[in-house]
Amino acid sequence: MVYVISELPMARKKEKIIEFAKSLVEVSDIVDIPEAPLGFSSPSSPILSCIIKESIKEANIITHLRLYDINRLALINTIMGLRISGINDVLLLRGDQPKIGRKVEEITPDEGILLLRQHFKRLNVGLLINLNKDLEEIEERIKLKASFYLITRPWYSKKLGSVSRMIRKNNSKLYIYFVILTEKNREFLSRLIPKEEIVKIEELEERIEVVKEYIDGIVFSSPKDYHSLLTSLKIAGKIL
Numbered sequence: 001m002v003y004v005i006s007e008l009p010m011a012r013k014k015e016k017i018i019e020f021a022k023s024l025v026e027v028s029d030i031v032d033i034p035e036a037p038l039g040f041s042s043p044s045s046p047i048l049s050c051i052i053k054e055s056i057k058e059a060n061i062i063t064h065l066r067l068y069d070i071n072r073l074a075l076i077n078t079i080m081g082l083r084i085s086g087i088n089d090v091l092l093l094r095g096d097q098p099k100i101g102r103k104v105e106e107i108t109p110d111e112g113i114l115l116l117r118q119h120f121k122r123l124n125v126g127l128l129i130n131l132n133k134d135l136e137e138i139e140e141r142i143k144l145k146a147s148f149y150l151i152t153r154p155w156y157s158k159k160l161g162s163v164s165r166m167i168r169k170n171n172s173k174l175y176i177y178f179v180i181l182t183e184k185n186r187e188f189l190s191r192l193i194p195k196e197e198i199v200k201i202e203e204l205e206e207r208i209e210v211v212k213e214y215i216d217g218i219v220f221s222s223p224k225d226y227h228s229l230l231t232s233l234k235i236a237g238k239i240l
Contacts, residue, residue, distance in 0.1 A: 002240040003029040003217030005062070005175060006233055009226050010034075010042050014051060017043070020226070021052045025059050027233040030089075032219050035064035041100060046078050050085040061087050062126070066095030067112055068103040075112060076119055083120070090116075091126040091150060113144055126150055126175075131157035142166045148173040150219065153197045155179075156210060164214035173216040178207070180222040180232050188224050201228055208239050 006028035011017045024031050031052065035045035049063040063082055065075065079090065092109040107115065113125045124147035129138055131154055138159070142149070149167055151160075155178055167174045181189055181198045189198060199207050201222075208218065218236060222229035 002212055002215060003175070004233055004236045004240055005030040005032050005217050005219040006229065007219055007221035008033045008048070008052075009223075009229065012043070017048060018052065018055050021056055021059060023230065024233070025056055027230060027237060028220075030060045030062055030217070032062045032091075033064060035066045035093075036069075036095060036098070046082055049082060049087050053085050053087055057086075060089070062089045062091055063087055064091045064093060065112075066093060067107050067109060068095040068098060068105055071104055071106040072115060075107065075115065079116060079120060079123065083123075088122070089124040089126070089147075091128070091148075093128050110141065110144060113146055124148065128152050129163065131159050131163070135159055135162065138163060139166060142170065142172075145170045146172055148175060148216070151176045153177075154194075155197060155199060155207070160211065160214050174214065175217040175219055176211055176215050177219045177221065178204075178232070180204070180220060180225070180228055182222065182225045182228040184225040184228065185223050201232060204232055204235055205239060208236060212240060 006024040008031055009020055021031055033045045033048050036042050045064040049061050052059055053061060065078060092112045094109060109127050116123055116125055126148040127141055127146040129141060129149045129151045131151055149172060155176055164174055178199045179193055179197060181200045220229060220232045222232060
């Protein structure tokens with residue numbers, strides 16, 4: 001099974017966030033909640049995760065934790081709170097440089113997964129993979145045997161087949177990230193994301209066919225175009 005995963009759009013009102021989440025749960029298997037994307041301030045992923053889980057019991061959620069912003073104690077405390085709320089899937093990432101304040105940078109994602117294994121059983125911890133890096137460096141991260149890995153960039157590389165085989169050998173899952181380009185968000189995305197990392201909505205079916213044999217899920221994101229996000233999820237649901 002290849003999971004259809006939706007990235008939650010940001011909003012500043014609780015009612016709007018829950019409205020978004022309910023719509024996404026209807027057309028996707030998992031809701032992915034980012035944490036301060038690009039380093040800008042936004043509602044906390046762990047807090048939003050708990051709010052959504054309380055309102056939508058059936059929601060499957062991946063929570064993001066930016067380790068640039070917290071120390072070891074805060075990491076453990078946050079996981080304890082998430083577990084109380086019934087959330088068991090967490091993605092550890094350094095995050096982008098914070099636009100406000102200084103980075104903490106006490107613990108890396110690789111160190112974080114080892115720390116959490118000492119304190120929690122049956123916790124699904126994920127890590128990022130960048131296919132622009134050397135295969136040897138990618139392999140070192142795969143040796144950590146995270147529960148799942150999320151490829152952030154680029155969405156496709158000749159390394160994908162090798163990376164997929166190594167990850168599946170460890171019984172881990174591999175997710176890939178699709179940033180959807182539309183007429184509505186074209187200007188915004190062109191300033192922030194390289195064109196090779198973007199998927200045009202009209203090419204979506206073709207791109208899914210290219211990667212689906214290698215992966216266990218696709219995270220769909222369509223910044224500033226929520227309706228196109230829903231369209232993308234519906235297209236994916238018919239293919240995957």
